Amino acid sequence: MAIDVPASAPLRARRSAGAYVTPVLAALFVIGFVFLLVKNIQHDGFAYFAEISFIGLTNGAVYALVALGYTLVYGILELINFAHGDVFMLGGMISGTMLISVFGLTASSSTGFLVVAILGSLAVAMVACGLINATIEMIAYRPLRGAPRLAPLITAIGMSFILQNIAIAWKGPSYISIPSVLPRSDVFAIGTADFTWDKFIVLLVTLPVLVALLWLVLRTRQGKAMRATAQDRDAAAMMGINVNRTISFTFLIAGGLAGSAGLLYALYFHEVRYDTGFQLGLIAFTAAVLGGIGNLPGAVLGALLIGFIQAYNEGLSWHMPGSDWTQSIVFAILILILVFRPEGLLGERTPEGG
DSSP: OOOOOOTTSOHHHHSOGGGGHHHHHHHHHHHHHHHHHHHHHHHHOHHHHHHHHHHHHHHHHHHHHHHHHHHHHHHHHOOOOTTHHHHHHHHHHHHHHIIIIISOOOTTOOHHHHHHHHHHHHHHHHHHHHHHHHHHIIIIIGGGTTSOTHHHHHHHHHHHHHHHHHHHHHHOSSOEEOOOOSOOSEEEEETTEEEEHHHHHHHHHHHHHHHHHHHHHHHSHHHHHHHHHHHOHHHHHHTTOOHHHHHHHHHHHHHHHHHHHHHHHHHHHOEEOTTHHHHHHHHHHHHHHHHOTTOHHHHHHHHHHHHHHHHHHHHOOSSOOOGGGHHHHHHHHHHHHHHHOTTOSSOOOOTTOO
């Protein structure tokens, strides 16, 4: 026989036991992770741990630029643009072509010429990737805007393979090597751990881009149009907002972020291949979901966390799985987030549960 719980009963009494499972599991996970880090610091030393943390911070900054593109598009269309990682890959190839073939950059190039070459390549990569992304939206996604959600999702996967094949036709299936041109002298040091200029330049490009994006979305007229369109497209159209132009602008900005990430990846990791975007795109998508997809600060937080987790797993030595397990760990995090907290760390629960 069913037992009715009075409406006046305390909230704690009415909550199901499952509501307490997630916080307990999260607390146990955090405690275990902190214990593992402490033991590794004792085993490897704090200086080595700081060195690995610097690598994680730099990787997370690159992931953040890609994750922001995912979260921008999802926030306005509720579409997972799986082609976004491949737009990032094309950004890396365009940047590599500009640096090598156009500017002729080498390790012996002067500092002034290096700055000009990087800024010029950054501008070209951002514009090209922005236009590619906006064109994809116009050709592939806009005709399916009123279709069931599965149709644009399958289309996004198809566009991903199309872009990969374009990259193969353009540059072939092998890695494109980019010369190591960033200076590696120390910016500062903590004991024997040094934070070098190649890592600092990645942050030097990433941070202004992130700040400019937040300013655009939160403070400008176009940003208000983006937020209104994300909240209710029909109501935004009735208020005089050009919904199609706003969505195209969002794809343009997301593509520009992918282009900037492609340049930084090419400069920092020195090689790009046709499937680079697929692999890194999945990591960035996981970061966006972890932080709360549709939430800009959440995407940055999730990317930094994934960057640190990857660096610690691959760099620390005391009872760490190692690089062969990195992707498994990242996707395990994705599954756990989707099961226990689908809205992410900073996202808000919606009626759909996401």
